[in-house]
Amino acid sequence: MVDLKTQYQKIEKQVDTAIKEVITTSNFINGKAVKEFASDLENYLGVKHVIPCGNGTDALQIALMAFELKPGDEIITSTFTFIATAEVIALLGLTPVFVDVDSNNFNISTEEIKKKITKKTKVILPVHLYGQCAPMEEILEIAKENNLYVIEDTAQAIGSNFIFKDGSKKAAGTIGDIGTTSFFPSKNLGCYGDGGAVFTNNSELAEKIKMITNHGSKIKYHHEVVGVNSRLDSIQAAILKIKLPLLNEYCNSRKKAAKQYSDGLSGLNWIKTPVIENYSEHVFHQYTLQITNGKRDELKAYLESKNISSMIYYPIPLHKQKAFSEYSTLDDFLVTDLLESNVLSLPMHTELSEETVNYIIKTIKEFK
Numbered sequence: 001m002v003d004l005k006t007q008y009q010k011i012e013k014q015v016d017t018a019i020k021e022v023i024t025t026s027n028f029i030n031g032k033a034v035k036e037f038a039s040d041l042e043n044y045l046g047v048k049h050v051i052p053c054g055n056g057t058d059a060l061q062i063a064l065m066a067f068e069l070k071p072g073d074e075i076i077t078s079t080f081t082f083i084a085t086a087e088v089i090a091l092l093g094l095t096p097v098f099v100d101v102d103s104n105n106f107n108i109s110t111e112e113i114k115k116k117i118t119k120k121t122k123v124i125l126p127v128h129l130y131g132q133c134a135p136m137e138e139i140l141e142i143a144k145e146n147n148l149y150v151i152e153d154t155a156q157a158i159g160s161n162f163i164f165k166d167g168s169k170k171a172a173g174t175i176g177d178i179g180t181t182s183f184f185p186s187k188n189l190g191c192y193g194d195g196g197a198v199f200t201n202n203s204e205l206a207e208k209i210k211m212i213t214n215h216g217s218k219i220k221y222h223h224e225v226v227g228v229n230s231r232l233d234s235i236q237a238a239i240l241k242i243k244l245p246l247l248n249e250y251c252n253s254r255k256k257a258a259k260q261y262s263d264g265l266s267g268l269n270w271i272k273t274p275v276i277e278n279y280s281e282h283v284f285h286q287y288t289l290q291i292t293n294g295k296r297d298e299l300k301a302y303l304e305s306k307n308i309s310s311m312i313y314y315p316i317p318l319h320k321q322k323a324f325s326e327y328s329t330l331d332d333f334l335v336t337d338l339l340e341s342n343v344l345s346l347p348m349h350t351e352l353s354e355e356t357v358n359y360i361i362k363t364i365k366e367f368k
């Protein structure tokens, strides 16, 4: 599904030198590279504050901790996402409220959000799934009308921009009150271990977030709130500092492969290729098809027999997860229930050659 090794080999010398430098200076924790990378990422995203942390799941937890929420407060999020998005909600004693998605773009449905708002709702937590932004302009409107915070889970969409009706753009993750991301190796901007970050334009929130990541402390051994220990280590930051200037190029490679897939598969009436909405760029963390002839699993097995990997993201939506059984009802998820049985993601990474994509297209066309 991904080829991280070839990508590394192209920047091998720089990366090795940067890692060596961290080791030589022995500034392993909160070293120079962490501050420099945070500042580089602030410039890249056009956001005031980037606070690095341990991983994308921590980033979500820390974002939720930054608001004064009480047990039982409701957080509205998508049911069609990775577990991390909702796990941290439950972990903090808050209540995840799952919402169905749009069948064209796999992102949270704004019509469905409206139906699930109650007096206890405090936050809307959209996920920019597969690399395309959720409909943020409408989400911001709903949030404003109902006095809610917005946290964007940008783990899959760093490098993507949201396009407002007036044509202006903002980087994914910098539109709501707080954005979060992950630098897990296979993400669009991946390090060589775990890493994550929280973004905000609100300086007061930024101070609080920094404090939360550091045991609730601004001054050593003085703890104002209960926090966590969540840090991006210097070696990972040094690697990310090298990879950030390449992010646009990485996204372009993904977009190019996606276009080739979509052009090649467009004639098949049993396949729905990804829809790119006019309000978002799509950086194709995943290239995900809908197989509409009911033969998704057969196609997957057939591809495997031809040495082509494919994956189902996500085979069990959150409202059907055992871990969330106390929060969910099984109705109201018509779109997700369909996607669960028809989505299939094809190999997608920065090193896909035209020949490989052609081979995959040709193989799919021969499927009967």
Ligand SMILES: *Cc1c(COP(=O)(O)O)cnc(C)c1O
Pocket (backbone or CB within 6 Å): 055, 056, 057, 058, 081, 082, 084, 085, 127, 153, 155, 156, 181, 182, 183, 184, 194, 195, 196
């Ligand atoms: C990867 C991912 C996360 C979690 O990131 P980690 O760094 O693995 O903790 C959260 N949300 C989404 C949508 C993800 O894809």
